[in-house]
Amino acid sequence: MYRCDACGNKTRFDVVERTRVRAYLHFTLGGEASVEEEELLEREVERVSCRWCGSSDEVVTEAPPGNGGAGTPGTPR
Numbered sequence: 001m002y003r004c005d006a007c008g009n010k011t012r013f014d015v016v017e018r019t020r021v022r023a024y025l026h027f028t029l030g031g032e033a034s035v036e037e038e039e040l041l042e043r044e045v046e047r048v049s050c051r052w053c054g055s056s057d058e059v060v061t062e063a064p065p066g067n068g069g070a071g072t073p074g075t076p077r
């Protein structure tokens with residue numbers, strides 16, 4: 001999850017990310033391809049900017065609400 005400290009936006013962001021994917025392509029003899037399986041090998045978020053005010057410096061990463069698994073005890077708010 002992201003949160004914009006400049007305007008309080010928590011729901012709409014422009015995210016630029018780079019991914020590396022292994023894809024299992026299934027070709028027909030006619031030459032048409034379809035992706036039967038995809039595995040995400042790498043994912044790097046390059047830039048996140050706020051959709052409301054356009055700021056990218058003020059956007060911070062926020063832990064999702066509820067138990068996301070790796071909960072840190074004593075997190076403020």
Ligand SMILES: [Zn+2]
Nearest residue numbers: 004007050053
């Ligand atoms: Zn904003």
